Every structure is written in C-alpha cells, then in structure tokens.
Amino acid sequence: MLIECPWCGPRDETEFHYGGQAHVSYPDDPSVLTDEQWARYLFYRDNPQGRFAERWCHGSACRRWFNAVRDTRTHQIVATYRTGESAPVT
C-alpha cells in the first residue's frame, strides 16, 4: 500500500504506523461521564465497511501524525491531510 504523507509524499506502508479512527476527541470533562459513556470513549470505535477517516504516523521518516480517508473494502486511499484539518468531503 502506498500512502501519501502530507509532508514527505508517497511512501511504502512499511514506513507507517496505524493509529485507528481519526477525530476522536478527549471528553471535555471525563469526571461527569457515566461508566457507559466512558466505555464508549475508551473502547468503542467506528468499524465501517467503506470509507474510514483514520490516523497514521510516518514513523520511519518525519515521525509526524496525519489523517487519511481510506476505503476498507479496497484499501484505496482517497485523501490524506494534516492533523488539525477536518476530513475532506470525498
């Protein structure tokens, strides 16, 4: 799989580490969450058959995190973008 790092350009998958679903934000005030809500934050992630916004880290080069939208049925990467940017409409 060829992955386009937003800083370094296209590189082989072996240079990257996977980080799971993107755009999962830390709860504003964890202390007010119920156990069920905390479990949702900690253990539950989307697992779609299709497009998925996910995190990758370019560990063997720039060592920076970024996001990708990838199709889990084909492994085709639709877009990559920098952390802090919102997912492109694809």
Add this chain to the structure above:
Amino acid sequence: MTAQDTADAVPELPATLWRDPEPKRGYDVVIVGGGGHGLATAYYLARNHGITDVAVVDKGWLAGGNMARNTTIIRSNYLLDASAGIYEHAMKLWEGLADDLDCPILFSQRGVLNLAHSPQDVREGVRRVNANRLNGIDAEWLDPRQALEICPILNISPDVRYPVLGATYQPRAGIARHDYVAWGFARAADRLGVDLIQDCEVTGIEVDSGRVTGVSTTRGLLTARKVALCAAGHSSVLAEMAGLRLPVQSHPLQALVSELLEPVHPTVVMSNAVHVYVSQAHKGELVMGAGIDQYNSYAQRGGLHVIQRQLAAALELFPIFARAHVLRTWGGIVDVTPDASAILGLTPIDGLYLNCGWGTGGFKATPGAGWCYADTIANGVPHPLAAPLTLERFATGALVDEHGAAAVAH
C-alpha cells in the same frame, strides 16, 4: 505424529452432507453466519435443547469465511479463568467430536509449544503454566533442550537474534481439518432438522419496540423469535443494522502454506515474540500464520511485507525450511476486541444475541462457543462459562485481558 498418520490421513466423507432447502417464511431461531460458530450453535440448539425450527443463513457458501481460512490450531492454555473455562470446555468437546458428529475431523493432539524469547516471555510462560494447572489444564514448562526433544527441527542455537529460552507445552493441543469440522456440524444439524440456507445475505435486522422480529435477506424476509449473530469479521456491519455499536475492529489476518513435504514437523510451534506459528497439515503442507495487518479492513487480503516478516521468523526457528516454497497465501477478516477476548451473550435488544470478537483465535473455540451460545439462546440468560464474556464488561471494567496468551494468534 508418524509417517503413517500422514500417509493414511484424509478419510472419505459421507456421500450426502446436507439438504439445500428453500427458506421458510419464519423460524424460531435464525442464525446469521454459517461459519464454524453458526453451524455448531445450530447443532447444539437442536441436540442439547430440542430447538430444531432453526435456520442458518450465510451470504456465501457454508464455511467460506474464516472457517475456511484458519490455521486450525486448537489449544486451551489461556491464562485467565474465564478463558480457560470456555476453551477447555471446547477442548473436551473436540476430544469426542468425531464420534458425536459421526464424521471424521482429523483432530490430531500433537501438542503445542509456545516459545519464549526473552526473560519477560519466560516469566509470562511459567506463570501461564501454573495458572493452567490450577485450572486442571495440561501444561508444562520446558527448557530449550526439552523443547528440542518434542520438536527436533527447532533451532535452539543461542546465536540468533531471538534465541529460544524455553517453551510452554500443552500435550493435548493440536490441529483438526477445518472443513471437515464445518461439514460435520452442518450434516449433523441438517439431520436434526435445521435449514442451512446459503447465498442468503442478511441486509437488515427487524426490530419492533425493542424486540427483534426477523431479518431481511436477499432471499426475502425471514421472521424469527430470536436472531443470533455469528458473523465474525462482519459483526459490526450486522450489529449496526440493529443500531448497535460494538467494541470491535475488523482486521486482515494472513496465512500461507508450502507445497506438500514429507513429515518433518511433529507438533505445533507458536511464537508471539517473532510473530509466527507453524504446523504441518495431514497432507504434508507446512501451514503458517502471522499477526494481523495493522489497519481496519474488509478486503480479505493484507500486505506482502507481513508474509515476508513471518517467513523470516519461521526460517530462523526452522532453518530446514529454507528451500521450501510458498504455494499460496490468503487472508481472512478477524474481529478484534480491546481485551483480546470474545463477546458472547445478550444485547440491549430482546431476542437478539451476539457471538463475536474471537479475532485471531476462534476456531479452537468452535464446539465450546456453539455449546454455550446455544444454551444462552435457549434460556435467554448467559451460560455460566460465557457469563464473563458479556458486552457489559467494557462498561463495568471487568475485562478479560488475554493479550499475553492470545496476542499474536491462535
């Protein structure tokens, strides 16, 4: 295993396996997914509970998912009581399964070595052996020489990157012929009246006021009093049809076989640290698997570098394999949970049952999971051996953390 075991392997299957019925309009229980777990569940529903108005529906042909793709390792040497309970229950069922199903399954109890390559692996292994014994499960700790006696082709030289420092050994562990297991359960369930319906994809789960009422499929609507999910890697997709989110991620898991070779490998060898496990099937091919590919996927394939790394590890452990050839590689989609243990039990929707999260290691559980799931479905309460494996554990925090014993695989 002797040369004789291999030579006279592969017995004939019965001439008739199962009917190919048209789906009825409704059933008492519809099981979604005709892999090993779905078929075993149907069989035990009929045999143990007398519930025979049952359909198993599969979007493809029976047992064409992970059941057809696994490396068939069977063992019960897990660390925690919750896992030991259900896997050892499965092991006891495996030991009588060919007779029970009246079908050969080539269950060969040739033992499994789990290698240790670091002081931490050694501590973990010794601890697991002790935990296994306390649970009445056969387990021994072996030093490298003793491991070599069990598996004479193992490289125990200290001059390698990850030398073998010892191994756990479970003599009753082994392998079985996965397709025969599936067909044996299918035939036995069919004979008891279960409808096995292939080429029937579930596209919706019908829920009315918090109660399941049936499933929509590509072959029409099937009403059901109870719906039992057994969809392995596709569990999240199915649960979502009922508005349920699961703590499960789907990943590719790859394996490969060599060409047929003379019997050289008498046992099963697994190594979490160098990420490989190897056995030799009855016909003679070396069967090897690796760890999961890192990303989520439903594509039933993974990256070649995973296979390369796994072969490099295998060659260091077994230099004798250097001139063997890879005949074929493949991948399945496995359902991985945060604590590397399965989820088996009820859901917030009445009449909807869940069996998933077996990840890289659910083949060995097939009879045990089917048994406990059937009991849970029949009685509407979790079977005692499944009680620790409920969905609620992620909220209560009572996780069944088997990463040590389940991590890489199998």
